[in-house]
Amino acid sequence: MRFDLQRLVRPKIRDLRPYSSARSEFSSSADIFLDANENSFGSPAGLDLNRYPDPLQAELKKEIAELKKISADNIFVGNGSDEAIDLLIRIFCEPGRDNLIVCPPTYGMYTVSAAVNDIAVVSVPLTSDFQLRPDAVLASATPKTKIVFLCSPNNPTGNLMRLDSIIDIAEGIEGVAIVDEAYIDFADTPSLIDEIGRLPNLVVLQTLSKAWGLAGARLGIAFASSEVIGLLTKVKPPYNVGSLAQRAALAALTCKDEVDSWRAAIVSERSRLADRLAAITGVDFVHPSDANFLLVKFERADALYQSLIAKGIVVRDRSKLELCSGCLRITVGTPGENARLLSAIAEFYSNSEAEAVAPRSGKNL
Ligand SMILES: *Cc1c(COP(=O)(O)O)cnc(C)c1O
Numbered sequence: 572m573r574f575d576l577q578r579l580v581r582p583k584i585r586d587l588r589p590y591s592s593a594r595s596e597f598s599s600s601a602d603i604f605l606d607a608n609e610n611s612f613g614s615p616a617g618l619d620l621n622r623y624p625d626p627l628q629a630e631l632k633k634e635i636a637e638l639k640k641i642s643a644d645n646i647f648v649g650n651g652s653d654e655a656i657d658l659l660i661r662i663f664c665e666p667g668r669d670n671l672i673v674c675p676p677t678y679g680m681y682t683v684s685a686a687v688n689d690i691a692v693v694s695v696p697l698t699s700d701f702q703l704r705p706d707a708v709l710a711s712a713t714p715k716t717k718i719v720f721l722c723s724p725n726n727p728t729g730n731l732m733r734l735d736s737i738i739d740i741a742e743g744i745e746g747v748a749i750v751d752e753a754y755i756d757f758a759d760t761p762s763l764i765d766e767i768g769r770l771p772n773l774v775v776l777q778t779l780s781k782a783w784g785l786a787g788a789r790l791g792i793a794f795a796s797s798e799v800i801g802l803l804t805k806v807k808p809p810y811n812v813g814s815l816a817q818r819a820a821l822a823a824l825t826c827k828d829e830v831d832s833w834r835a836a837i838v839s840e841r842s843r844l845a846d847r848l849a850a851i852t853g854v855d856f857v858h859p860s861d862a863n864f865l866l867v868k869f870e871r872a873d874a875l876y877q878s879l880i881a882k883g884i885v886v887r888d889r890s891k892l893e894l895c896s897g898c899l900r901i902t903v904g905t906p907g908e909n910a911r912l913l914s915a916i917a918e919f920y921s922n923s924e925a926e927a928v929a930p931r932s933g934k935n936l
Contacts, residue, residue, distance in 0.1 A: 574772040576798050579717060579746060584662050584806060592809040595626050624814040627804070631817050634824045635792060641764055644797040647804065648820075650811050652753060652778045652791030655803065656720075657684045659774060659793070662802050663717040663747055664690040671718040671746075672711060674703055676727060676892040678751060681720040696893060701728040701858070703736040709743045717746040724754040727889045727900045729860030731758055741770050747799075749774045754862035756782030756834055757841075764794045771796050779820055781863060782834050788819040837863050841903045847913050853920035855897065864902045869916075871923070872897045878919045884912055 577585065593607035604611070607623055614621040632643040639646075649655045664671060666689035673681045674695050685692045693716065695708045708719060719740060723732035741748035752775055755762050764775045774795040780786040790812065793803060823830070845857045845865055853875075855868040869875050872890045876899060879886060887900040904912065 574745070576771065576796075579663055579772075580802060581662065581665050584802065587805060589805045590809055592623070592626050594623055595809070618815075620814055622814075624810050624812060624817055626809045626811075628812055628817055631812075631820055634821060638824060638827070639762075639764060639794070641767070641794060642797070645764075645767060645794055645800060647793040647795070647800050647807075648812055649791045649793065649803075649807065650816075651780065651789045652751065652776045652793075653680055653684070654807070654811060655774075655776055655791050655793040656680055656749075656751075657688070658803055658806055659718065659747065659749060660684050660688050660690055662806055664688065665717075666690060669715045669717045670713070671720065672708055672716060673720050674708065674722075676701075676725075676889070676895050677720070677722045678726045678753075697725075697728070699894065701725065701730050701894070703732050703740065705736045705739040705743070708740050712744055712746065714745070716744070718749060719744055719746060720749050720751065722751040722753075724752075724758050724861040726753065726862070727864075727866055727887070727892065727895065727898075729754075729858055729862045729864055729866050729900075731760060731861045734760075737763065738766075738770075741766075741773050744772070747772050747774055749776060751776045753778045753781055757838055757863045758861035760861070767794055767796060771798075774799060779823065782837075783820075783823050783830055784833070785819055785823055788816040790816055790820050837903050840906060840909060841865065844901075844903055844909050844913070847909075848916070851913070851917050851920060852924070853916070858898075864900055866895065866898050866900050868897045869899060870897070870920075872899055874923075875899070875916065875919050879912075879915055882911075882915045884915055886912075 597606060609623065610621045628648045631648060632646045635646055636643040647655060670691040670693050671685055672693045672695055674697050682692050693711050695704060695711050698704060703721065721732060721737055721740065723737060724730060725732060737750060750763050752762055755777065762775060767773055774793055777792045779788065779790040841860060848854050848867055849857045853870045855870060858866040866889065876888050889895045889898045889900045
């Protein structure tokens with residue numbers, strides 16, 4: 572499928588003249604800044620925040636580019652991946668007219684962001700073993716389909732999508748193929764960002780919220796052709812990533828070794844936790860995971876969920892999603908947290924077994 576970006580982008584966006592901020596109009600050096608109505612006297616609490624942040628995050632992009640071995644021109648940095656998701660929908664989908672494809676069960680923000688922007692959602696569910704159905708995805712696409720969201724490793728199922736399925740969809744679809752790799756750091760497979768040069772309609776999303784431990788800073792990254800990055804840069808709010816977030820990200824990127832050792836620890840805890848869970852009576856199935864969480868099918872999942880909350884442990888109830896009945900999604904915690912979780916679950920099932928046999932003992936008659 573030949574990809575025609577100019578035809579795909581909303582005309583309003585293609586013709587948009589972006590807001591030009593004080594800091595982006597100036598590029599040489601100066602030592603007196605009277606251009607942006609900031610407080611020249613300083614910022615309280617010594618945080619050094621009286622100046623607006625770099626709207627193009629040049630220093631941060633340079634570090635990300637080095638780490639990911641890609642040009643800074645192929646990088647967009649946003650206020651979480653959620654900002655990139657919303658901006659991509661607004662760039663390509665005409666409200667009230669266009670649609671996008673999602674493959675549930677998957678991350679809920681694609682559908683929420685679509686609804687906020689008045690974009691119809693076409694659902695092409697995963698197979699029962701949580702894999703994509705490329706033929707069904709391509710058959711569901713119409714000229715109004717501007718985006719397909721793929722998530723690999725997928726949330727909440729935890730597994731990687733087959734690479735050939737992702738490629739078939741990206742190559743076969745006329746719109747943009749967005750592959751959300753929020754959990755790629757926990758998977759034993761390379762990122763798709765290497766395919767960006769070959770597939771002009773591919774956008775890869777990553778985030779510093781998971782493996783990099785910066786969920787509170789709000790930093791998402793989109794990798795794409797420089798043309799798509801140009802569109803994202805054009806429509807984004809000028810100062811979409813604050814100075815604190817940029818500084819936090821720069822600091823984190825210097826701690827690659829520490830992050831790598833956490834990642835290894837999380838991956839090994841994941842398999843230990845999966846084994847222990849599988850051995851508990853009442854656990855029906857532990858889905859294989861390439862992420863930092865496990866999707867687990869339990870007997871009486873609702874009651875277990877409530878009993879965990881009563882013990883101060885909160886997991887994610889995913890049992891109402893299609894293909895996920897009886898399933899809770901559990902983030903891999905520290906060894907101590909996982910031990911408490913395991914004993915709370917074991918206790919729940921041994922108590923309910925005791926209750927079930929109680930009448931037969933005659934005590935309750
Ligand atoms: C957690 C998560 C994200 C991250 O979103 P941020 O806005 O970057 O925190 C993105 N996609 C998926 C599938 C996720 O689970």
